Amino acid sequence: MAVKITAVSKQLPQYTRYTKDILPYVESWLAGQEERFKRKVLKIFENAAVDKRYAIMDAEEVFLKTSFEEKNDIYIRESIKLARAALKKVLLKAQLQPIDIDYIITVSCTGIMIPSLDAYLINDLQMRQDVMRLPVTEMGCAAGVSAMIYAHNFLKSNPNKRAAIIAVESPTSTFQLDDFSMVNIVSAAIFGDGCAAAIMSSYENESGPEIIDEAMYHFYDETHMMGFKLRNSGLQMVLDQSVPETIAAHFPNIINPFLERNQLSIQDINHLIFHPGGKKIVQTVEDLFGSLGKNIDDTKEVLKQYGNMSSATVLYVLERFIDRNLPSGDLGLMLSFGPGFSAQRILLKW
DSSP: OOOEEEEEEEEOOSEEEEHHHHHHHHHHHTTTSOHHHHHHHHHHHHTSSOOEEEESSOHHHHTSOOOHHHHHHHHHHHHHHHHHHHHHHHHHHTTOOGGGOSEEEEEOOSSOOSSOHHHHHHHHTTOOTTOEEEEEOSOGGGHHHHHHHHHHHHHTTSSSOEEEEEEEEOGGGGOOTTOOSHHHHHHHHHBOOEEEEEEEEOOTTOOSOEEEEEEEEEOTTOTTSEEEEEETTEEEEEEOTTHHHHHHHHHHHHHHHHHHTTTOOGGGOOEEEEOOOOHHHHHHHHHHHGGGTOOOHHHHHHHHHHOBOGGGHHHHHHHHHHTTOOOTTOEEEEEEEETTTEEEEEEEEO
16 A cells, blocks of 8 residues: 655744854853864864754853753743744645544654644644544654654555654754763754654555655664763763764665665665755765765755754755655655664665
8 A cells, every 4th residue: 555745844943043153152061171172162062064053042042051950840831832833834834634643753852742743733723533643752853764664564554644754853962061071062053943843644646755665773782872871960961972984884785675675775765865964964874875977965965054953954955845846756865863772774666
């Protein structure tokens, strides 16, 4: 049974700053640190390949000494607003009503809320009382593709059904004011906040790229590479410096067998729809695929304009491809990485 992605829409938080305008706040934050260290940190921000980012709070609030409870309350309030707006926008794009959704998957890892986000959306939009819910909370940057994999498995077994996926993230809510480690600094330099929603369908007459195959790939003994530690001050980022090299070492096993089981090779893929994890990961991917004539220009542009928004980011990249009305028969490969450590893949055909 064909399962298609019929629409994708992004929803931007209300606050935005260019990186150059954030640097004075970073300098103030670094007051009292050694001058050499200050210069190094500012260079990290300047060279992160992120020109601009959006956030659920203005820069003044990000650099305020506030509690985990206060930041998480903002996360809850703004996540509900963003998710509601994103879902309304994507339903309008797909010419659907909230009651047309059979399965709702909400994705976030940058805050804590129970009931989960989907419960608020069901109430706010008066969705069906028998809609199936799945909140995905602990898969980080990989969760956008993971949610699509879960939706695909539900829809391919159930004809004439639709799933809505909503990913909302606020990495700025996890910034640690008293942590001057490279992990905290690098994550602050590359991450931004964002929200996106997608509609998937098993109705025969609905258009959009079809999911041909999907799979997860789990790295053994790499649980230390990425994630969060729950501290009294909030969610503290875990980001090992070996992530790009580890990904590069696994790329042949991630890509080649997956394509080969579909009688394809990377040369057959027209579009690379990759999650922009950061400048180093982008460079790693370019080094691997540039010689094959493949580009990840859209991935780079999303990183430049919005930063890494964790699970939502790959949907920003996907939206750019879907809105172009690509030629029939074109093939696309979606790929994202996240805690575990794992890689999630989806093969699309227009």
